[in-house]
Amino acid sequence: AQKITQTQPGMFVQEKEAVTLDCTYDTSDQSYGLFWYKQPSSGEMIFLIYQGSYDEQNATEGRYSLNFQKARKSANLVISASQLGDSAMYFCAMREGSPTDKLIFGTGTRLQVFP
Amino acid sequence: DGGITQSPKYLFRKEGQNVTLSCEQNLNHDAMYWYRQDPGQGLRLIYYSQIVNDFQKGDIAEGYSVSREKKESFPLTVTSAQKNPTAFYLCASSIVADSRQPQHFGDGTRLSIL
Numbered sequence: 001a002q003k004i005t006q007t008q009p010g011m012f013v014q015e016k017e018a019v020t021l022d023c024t025y026d027t028s029d030q031s032y033g034l035f036w037y038k039q040p041s042s043g044e045m046i047f048l049i050y051q052g053s054y055d056e057q058n059a060t061e062g063r064y065s066l067n068f069q070k071a072r073k074s075a076n077l078v079i080s081a082s083q084l085g086d087s088a089m090y091f092c093a094m095r096e097g098s099p100t101d102k103l104i105f106g107t108g109t110r111l112q113v114f115p
Numbered sequence: 116d117g118g119i120t121q122s123p124k125y126l127f128r129k130e131g132q133n134v135t136l137s138c139e140q141n142l143n144h145d146a147m148y149w150y151r152q153d154p155g156q157g158l159r160l161i162y163y164s165q166i167v168n169d170f171q172k173g174d175i176a177e178g179y180s181v182s183r184e185k186k187e188s189f190p191l192t193v194t195s196a197q198k199n200p201t202a203f204y205l206c207a208s209s210i211v212a213d214s215r216q217p218q219h220f221g222d223g224t225r226l227s228i229l
Binding site for chain 1: 148150155157159163165171173205209211214215217221222225
């Protein structure tokens with residue numbers, strides 16, 4: 001069965017610094033996709049970045065990048081130049097294949113950015 | 116703008132009562148999902164539907180029911196059989212057959228017991 005593990009319940013970072021949020025996964029599939037979502041205190045889930053298992057390059061989207069290490073089964077999210085608005089819960093998720101296509105989520109990491 | 120609308124934002128249920136959570140999307144997505152989130156936890160799948168008039172149970176379907184009569188709509192009913200319904204409920208939608216595409220989420224409904 002597929003599983004996502006996020007071992008950091010909470011992280012603190014100073015404004016303008018970079019921070020890495022850890023995510024490891026377990027799957028026997030050769031083809032899979034990994035997603036990161038941000039959940040502010042208001043509750044909505046905001047899609048941040050995607051990494052496919054066959055992608056040769058690490059994914060980047062603005063200040064977000066993925067440190068994807070396939071052999072180690074890790075997909076860590078790196079947020080550069082942290083902003084106060086980055087304070088939120090961050091979830092790593094893996095998309096299960098057919099037929100459900102559901103997302104399997106980790107337990108999340110609460111990031112707090114301080115001035 | 117395209118998106119997913121969930122209503123109401125807050126909902127209170129009395130003992131023995133069924134309540135229905137609304138989810139509407141105008142993204143023209145075929146697949147829709149209902150997830151439940153408990154405090155300090157990730158999301159768990161309740162039900163999903165990939166086509167109109169068809170839906171499947173997820174990991175925690177007991178005490179819940181759904182319908183998919185229209186492509187745009189996927190309402191969730193929390194029945195009296197669900198003994199611990201207090202949670203945050205999120206609806207999502209996505210394009211079928213493109214695993215690279217993310218699921219898009221609504222703003223959620225917080226359900227509490229009176």
